[in-house]
Amino acid sequence: MINMKKWLYIRLGIVAATAAFSALAGPVTAHSDPPVGLRQLVVGFLFGIAGMLVLLALQFLNKRSPESWQRPTWHEKPFQFKQPLQFLHLGAWILIMSSLVTASMTWHNYPEFTLDALMPLVIGIGMMLGVYLAPVVFRSKYKSG
16 A cells, blocks of 8 residues: 555656646747647647557567556556556656646746647557556556456
């Protein structure tokens, strides 16, 4: 039980530190070249999903991959090579939280650059969706029940 809480606190600390560093970095102050539009945000979202599923497919095909994977949880150690979803879940949350901070600061200070600041957020959301699609796509890696 103590070990489970330890990893919850470590994960929350990592995400909080990421948000703090993003706040220190400040808002997006210049457009990307070419500027980000809605089409690019949709492509980024789809890239997040596809990229996550490709990474998991490589792990699925890896001969040293364990027989089964665990669903992501905040209470497990995220740095386990044999449980890729734990790390990828944390990585998606890091990207989402850091982007929320940056996008909020950008919207407040430079509203015309908000779409540029949203790109990492939509990729992170796509990654998170990919993590939660993994049990459907790679169902043979999960124990039933």
